[in-house]
Amino acid sequence: MTQEMGFGVVADGGGLRRALGGYPTGVCVVTGIAEDGLPHGLVTSRFIPVSIDPPLVAFVPPKDSPAWVEIAARRTFCVNVLSAQQEHLSRQFAVDAPHQFATVQWHPSSGGAPVIDGVVAWMECALDRVDDTGDHQLVVGRVRAVGENDGVPLVSCRGGFGRFAALSLAARGADLMNPLNLVDRARAEMESAAEELGGRVVAQTLVDNEVVFIASAGNLPDLRSTVAMTIGSRIPAIPPLASLFMAWEDPDLVEIWLGFVAGEEARQSARLRLEQVRARGYSVYLADPANPRNEQLLRMMAEQRLPARAEELSRDQLELIENLTVDVLDFSPRRVQEVDWLAVPVFGPDGRVSFVLGLEGLPFPTGWQDFERRLARLEQAASNVTYAIGGQVPV
Structure with a gap:
C-alpha cells in the first residue's frame, strides 16, 4: 500500500x-x-x-x-x-x-x-x-x-x-579515455563472440609503447589452467609482442620496435614474422609445455610483476620475451593444437590498428577446422567493429 x-x-x-x-x-x-x-x-x-x-x-x-x-x-x-x-x-x-x-x-x-x-x-x-x-x-x-x-x-x-559474472570489464586511466570510447562501441560484438565461442574476448590497445589490456567480455571457463591477463595490465610493446599493431605501422616506428631485438639475424626473423602477420591478418601464441619459463613470464605479465617500460627490462627478461612462441615462422595446421591465444586487428579511420581483439580461455583447437571457425568468428567481430567506428582497412 x-x-x-x-x-x-x-x-x-x-x-x-x-x-x-x-x-x-x-x-x-x-x-x-x-x-x-x-x-x-x-x-x-x-x-x-x-x-x-x-x-x-x-x-x-x-x-x-x-x-x-x-x-x-x-x-x-x-x-x-x-x-x-x-x-x-x-x-x-x-x-x-x-x-x-x-x-x-x-x-x-x-x-x-x-x-x-x-x-x-x-x-x-x-x-x-x-x-x-x-x-x-x-x-x-x-x-x-x-x-x-x-x-x-x-x-x-x-x-x-x-x-554474478561480469558481461564485460574495462580498464581505467587518463591515457585510456580515447581508446575506451572506441572499445565501448565494440562491447556488443565482443560479448556476442565470447558467448558464441565460449571463451573470453579481450581488447588490447597501444599507449606510449605499452600494450594495455583495456577491456574484456565473457568469462574464462574452468576447462584448463589458463594464464589470463588482468584488465588494466600493461606489457612492453617489443618484439614479438605488439606484432598486430606494428604490421600496419609506419616503417620508422617499426624500425624503433625492431631495435629492441639484439643481433641482425634475430631482427631479420622478427621482420619475417611481421610480414607473416600482415599477410595472414592474425596473430597466434603457441603454448610450449617444454619451456616452463614461458609460463613463468606470462604469469609475471598477468600479475603485473614485469616492467611495462621496455627500458626497465633486464637483459634476461628481454631474451625471454624475444623467445616467446608468438607468430612463429613454422606455424601450420600441424601445430594448430598448440594455439593458446588468437588475435585480430580492428582498424581506425586513419587505417592504423586502433585496437586488437584476442580470444583466450578455450581448450586447444581440435584441428584446423576448429581453429578456422574461431578465427572466422573473431574476424567477423573485428570487421563489424571496424565498420562501426568508421575504420578503413588498408589495401
Missing part, C-alpha cells in the same frame, strides 16, 4: 521491502566465537564497504538477532562472502539454530573468527562501533585481515539467488 506525498510515494513496510528486493546484493555470513567458545553465524545481504583508509566495512543485522548478540560480545567477527556454490549456506545460517556449523568446513582467522572454506572472500574485523538504525543496527568493523579465493559470488534478488 502506498500513499502520495509531495512529488513522491511513501510506501508501507511491505512495499518498501518489495522495492528493495529489486536491488541485487551479495550474500555474506558473519561469523564469530561466543563467550562459551562455540561458533555462531548469521546471513546478511546488507554488507557495505565503508573506507579503504582506514579499512572499514559495515553490515546491518536485526536488533533481535541472537547470533549477533553472541558474536558481538567477543568484539571480533569475520565477514564471509559466499560463492555461487554455497547457496545452501545462505539458508543454513538464516536460522539461528544449534549446530549451525555441524556440516560446515571452516578454520579460524588469526583472531579466532571462523573463516568458511570455499568463500570468495573473507574479512576479519574488530568491532569499531554500533549505531541503532530503526529495527536494525549498523555495525562498523575495522578490517584486520583479508583473504580471497577463485570463484563466482552468490547474488540475492527478489527472493531468489543467482550468480
Whole structure:
C-alpha cells in the first residue's frame, strides 16, 4: 500500500521491502566465537564497504538477532562472502539454530573468527562501533585481515539467488579515455563472440609503447589452467609482442620496435614474422609445455610483476620475451593444437590498428577446422567493429 506525498510515494513496510528486493546484493555470513567458545553465524545481504583508509566495512543485522548478540560480545567477527556454490549456506545460517556449523568446513582467522572454506572472500574485523538504525543496527568493523579465493559470488534478488559474472570489464586511466570510447562501441560484438565461442574476448590497445589490456567480455571457463591477463595490465610493446599493431605501422616506428631485438639475424626473423602477420591478418601464441619459463613470464605479465617500460627490462627478461612462441615462422595446421591465444586487428579511420581483439580461455583447437571457425568468428567481430567506428582497412 502506498500513499502520495509531495512529488513522491511513501510506501508501507511491505512495499518498501518489495522495492528493495529489486536491488541485487551479495550474500555474506558473519561469523564469530561466543563467550562459551562455540561458533555462531548469521546471513546478511546488507554488507557495505565503508573506507579503504582506514579499512572499514559495515553490515546491518536485526536488533533481535541472537547470533549477533553472541558474536558481538567477543568484539571480533569475520565477514564471509559466499560463492555461487554455497547457496545452501545462505539458508543454513538464516536460522539461528544449534549446530549451525555441524556440516560446515571452516578454520579460524588469526583472531579466532571462523573463516568458511570455499568463500570468495573473507574479512576479519574488530568491532569499531554500533549505531541503532530503526529495527536494525549498523555495525562498523575495522578490517584486520583479508583473504580471497577463485570463484563466482552468490547474488540475492527478489527472493531468489543467482550468480554474478561480469558481461564485460574495462580498464581505467587518463591515457585510456580515447581508446575506451572506441572499445565501448565494440562491447556488443565482443560479448556476442565470447558467448558464441565460449571463451573470453579481450581488447588490447597501444599507449606510449605499452600494450594495455583495456577491456574484456565473457568469462574464462574452468576447462584448463589458463594464464589470463588482468584488465588494466600493461606489457612492453617489443618484439614479438605488439606484432598486430606494428604490421600496419609506419616503417620508422617499426624500425624503433625492431631495435629492441639484439643481433641482425634475430631482427631479420622478427621482420619475417611481421610480414607473416600482415599477410595472414592474425596473430597466434603457441603454448610450449617444454619451456616452463614461458609460463613463468606470462604469469609475471598477468600479475603485473614485469616492467611495462621496455627500458626497465633486464637483459634476461628481454631474451625471454624475444623467445616467446608468438607468430612463429613454422606455424601450420600441424601445430594448430598448440594455439593458446588468437588475435585480430580492428582498424581506425586513419587505417592504423586502433585496437586488437584476442580470444583466450578455450581448450586447444581440435584441428584446423576448429581453429578456422574461431578465427572466422573473431574476424567477423573485428570487421563489424571496424565498420562501426568508421575504420578503413588498408589495401
